[in-house]
Ligand SMILES: NC(=O)C1=CN([C@@H]2O[C@H](COP(=O)(O)OP(=O)(O)OC[C@H]3O[C@@H](n4cnc5c(N)ncnc54)[C@H](OP(=O)(O)O)[C@@H]3O)[C@@H](O)[C@H]2O)C=CC1
């Protein structure tokens with residue numbers, strides 16, 4: 096049941112906008128926890144400008160997220176493996192440090208938005224990694240998409256320094272990141288969640304607190320597993336429409352008006368029809384998420400045949416050199432299959 100914060104004083108600190116509601120979730124191991132969801136408006140988000148904020152990983156997502164923190168008045172320090180990607184943020188007022196360790200040492204809260212499990216671990220726990228600069232009173236918030244085991248490993252390193260840890264992967268792509276409309280799937284230290292939610296509210300439109308470390312990562316992987324299968328199925332439909340002598344543009348319009356309408360189809364469909372895949376979410380990352388989601392399913396002995404089939408298509412597309420294109424380029428793997436079967 097949805098309830099307003101004013102009727103539930105113990106959650107009033109979660110309520111920053113239109114809706115805040117707690118709900119119970121039972122995990123497969125029967126561990127029950129209280130999850131909190133809150134939808135917020137960036138306009139009402141108020142950050143403490145005295146908090147020194149760090150941001151590690153200035154890629155497609157990290158760049159607009161960091162930019163929104165600067166616009167909100169944050170004292171921001173950035174680092175990226177390829178330094179030149181920090182330059183636009185530096186010209187907007189961000190400070191720069193030459194290692195994750197130095198960023199974490201000079202900041203109260205450090206966010207990390209990295210490509211995959213390996214880079215997330217390297218940046219957090221490696222030589223000159225963030226953990227070396229952390230300590231009591233500090234917080235590390237990993238917003239990368241990784242698996243639960245990776246997140247727990249990073250959490251262990253962070254917490255061994257006396258700092259707090261929150262995983263907070265995001266749903267939403269490049270445009271929602273630019274518009275401050277991301278959805279945060281958080282888990283870990285609730286005290287840190289309570290400290291950082293104003294910063295999440297600058298970058299996002301809603302946030303979920305899901306309990307123990309690993310739950311945010313798992314939720315994110317399930318969402319992206321569904322998305323990856325949807326895109327593969329949509330690709331199949333576009334090609335079948337053409338093969339059946341129909342106009343795929345009309346398919347996009349029909350889909351947009353019906354029960355399976357999704358922004359993803361309307362925004363990506365028109366360029367897919369032109370074989371154009373401007374990168375918002377790189378295909379290599381979608382394949383990584385399919386792989387990690389299949390690992391999650393395996394860990395709880397669940398069969399996921401649809402996702403497994405979709406994953407094969409992403410692997411084929413990646414092997415054709417499409418890893419840095421948008422994940423909608425998965426349609427090219429199907430085109431190649433059709434081409435091969437017509438040659439047989
Ligand atoms: N794009 C999207 O739509 C979304 C992406 N995500 C997730 O967010 C994360 C980042 O994605 P996105 O911004 O798109 O990806 P990008 O590929 O644009 O950025 C990846 C970042 O990771 C850094 N990086 C990669 N490898 C290493 C390494 N070995 N050591 C240090 N840094 C490294 C890159 O540095 P460098 O610049 O030097 O290469 C870059 O800053 C991923 O986990 C992705 O799955 C989540 C939601 C949406």
Ligand SMILES: O=CCCC(=O)O
Pocket residue numbers: 240265266267268319376
């Ligand atoms: O991880 C990427 C998610 C992309 C999206 O939610 O549109």
